[in-house]
Amino acid sequence: MSHTRDEVDALLPLPPATFHILMSLSDEDRHGYAIIQDVLVRTEGELRLSPGTLYRSIQRMLEQGLVVEARTRPAPALDDERRRYYSITAFGTAVARAEMRRLTQLVRLARARGLTPETT
């Protein structure tokens, strides 16, 4: 399924939580708590998504077609029966890429102005 540029651009810029969730789902399907943990690990403890924020984001992302509930479950040994797994859609990937492009451009513009990240 292809998406027009407009449909993608309409969602930009993405709320940070949404972008993190898309990143988290980009390599494998995960359930909610797994997403929280993944984001926590990848941001080195900087960002802990609260359950409420997570599921409100997921609800909206489902409506927007960025994610779907996964049809295939993981291997039975790893499966947690009670939980719903989410996977990223092609549209979700396209939106994540567009957001990445937007952020990259932003960073490039900032560099061109001689701005450097503060060194600690």
Add this chain to the structure above:
Amino acid sequence: MMRFYRTLLRLYPASFRDEYGDELYAAFAARHSDVRGGAGQLTMFVAALADVIPNAVAEHLEILRYDLRYTWRALRRAPAFTVTAVLVVALGVGANTAAFSVADFALLRPLPFPHPNQLVKVWESVPGYGRYEFSPGNYRDLQAGATSFSALGVYVPTAMNLSGRGDPLRVESAAVTATMLPLLGVQPAFGRMFTVADTVAGQSVIVSNSLWRTYFGADESVIGAHVSLDGKSYTVIGVMPATFGFPTRTTALWTTVGFAAGDFDDRGNNYLKVVGRLKPGVTVERALSEANLIAAQAERRYPKDNEHVRASVNALSDEMSQRARLLLIALCGATLCILLLACANLASLLLARASSREREIAVRAALGAGRERLVRQVVTESLMLALLGGIAGVALAVVAVPALARLVPSTLPVNEQPSVDLRVLLFAAATIALTGLAFGIVPALRAGRADSMTALRDGARAGGGRKQRVRAALVSVEVMASLVLLVASGLLVRAMLRIESVDPGIETSDVLTARTALAWPKYAEPLVRERFYNTVLSDLRALPGVSGAAYASFLPIAMGGGIWPVIINGRNLDRNGADKASLRLITPQYFSTLRIPLLRGRDVAETDDAGHPYTAVVSQSFVTRYWPREDPIGKRFTIGLHERTIVGIAGDVRVRGLEIESEPQVYVPSQQVDSGSLVFYTPKDLVIRSSSSPATLIPELRRIVHEADPQQPLSDVRTMDDIVSTETAPRASQLRVLAILAIIALLLSGVGIHGLLSFTVSQRTQEIGVRMALGAETREIVGMIMRQGLTLALLGAVPGIALAYAAGRAMQALLAGVSPSDPVSLTIGLCLCVVATVVGCARPALRAARVDPISALRSD
């Protein structure tokens, strides 16, 4: 901790909770299992709160935003529905808020004095004849004997000529005892109250705040200033606060009332209005029985003066006249009818909308919208309608309240105007909103049920029979309510017509009236007064266009009182009985100026002075009462402290106004009174018949009065026509208000009938198509729809007539003798209802007639 989190989750909207509640719980539980120790628990606790509360609020707002957007689109797609619903709500809320604001102000608002429930008025009363003011003697007995009151006070309303600064001014005033103002619990803005010494000297005056501002230029140093009242010097000792108005809103100043020893002797001289403050815990009933006991003792001691005299006690706040009270209650009843109509219409509109949206709702339910979301959507829509209508209603009330405020009598001691009452507004808005919610939610709940799938399958054929019956009942209720209002207005119109057709006994056109209240003691001598009258009257009569001018004690209609007992052949007066006449002191030409016919004999004459036999002119009704079959000329009777001989018979005048039967009238020459007696009856009202306009006459009149006495103020300049229309004005305004309400009611029920039938027709399109395909004539189809409408109207009309009769009975005092079962009013009311029904039916019936059988059967 987990149970706490589970509870917190309830803050989320049900739709969100159903979908993600378990997930949320699991995620939180997973994190919770990692936590150890009290500090960790606390962190979790804070984290749970910080997570759930903002997210739940955000989720609710999101749904609200979505619902509002959806509602807005839905309402814009159905503009007719939206406009009608908003108008209906606005009328209901607006009319009710306005009417109850005014009624609450006049009927329920406590008096602006501390502990207003303790304030009562005390009267002398004679069984069957109502209330009298107290005489000084009886008041002294009450004061000495009564233990129910913490204080008793007296006031005598009067009017005085104020001069000393600028133009002389005629002001309303009250003479009070030293106890009167303090017992109300009000302090002067500055200066002091009266002392007993002030009442003995009788030279102190307290002024109202508005007089202080207008006449004294808000001069702070006014205390101690001297002014002249009726030619006598007074010292200003105090200024009352702006909110104070007693006994009326327009009282401008207060002087003292004092008693000389001789004043207590005449117990028939009733002129003291008595106000008391009950001791805490004492009831009106107890005070009444005590006052009656004292009155009974006085009767034993003074059997002649006090025969049958008892007491009457009523709350000071109950002082409003029965008619004014009835009028306000009728107004409230009428607006309640409107509220009922508005609710019925809104309910009907929403039911129709629900029926036509059954499929839409079923589709949404099929697509997974939970019942909660559907109900939320309907609630949002109902509240939005209520809000829009409410805003329009408030605007309506703001406009209407000042108009209705004119129905409040100015005699209430309340120094402010009614304003829109927030509580009433909320009440009306809440009633409407509840109606909206109830009739909006029920269909939505039903739609949320599983069997709503039938709506999808059945298409438009499923009529929703029960809903239709509810709507039909609502239409009948609407017809009933509007019939009640129509008949009530009809009765009032008839009463108005009847009153307007009453002959007042005088010719009111081309008559200018004015008052020159003569100050005492300057004018205590009849001869001094006569000089003033003659100067003014002869100068007036010399003016071009003036065909007559005269002085009299009071103007007919403007003043109904001035009643004096009649004694014939020493026959004793019966205080309970009817031996009373309306007494007027007049100058010659009074009859010709007002065109009162002189049926026999002669007018009073210049020569009827104290040196000649005392004479009187009496009315036809006076003759009918005492000498029905005899020649009355030359008969003698006693009135106004003298025996007088009848010299003329005049036509009857409606002295007490057009609505009330008046006492027989007796006119005596202004010169034939004793010096200093009959003060109350001293001629002060001037009547002038002139073909020139009041605009040219009034400056001349001012000049003439000024030349006769430069100190003499001129007041109350108005035409006799104005006096008559002032008399009928309250009735005219009450009629207008009720008529407007009746028209609104008629419109509402027309809208209701129209709405129901158009909906029925659209629901029955297929059935009508089948009938037409089977050969039904257009005429039959139209007849069928009309019959349905008329049946509903009839079902409402039957109880409507019964209720209208009951309403008419309840307001009989306003009807001037028109019977509550007046067939003309009933017939016209019924006809208007039928017309509204037919008009409401017409469009749906025509639409039914134009149904094309082919497309009707093919549709869906």
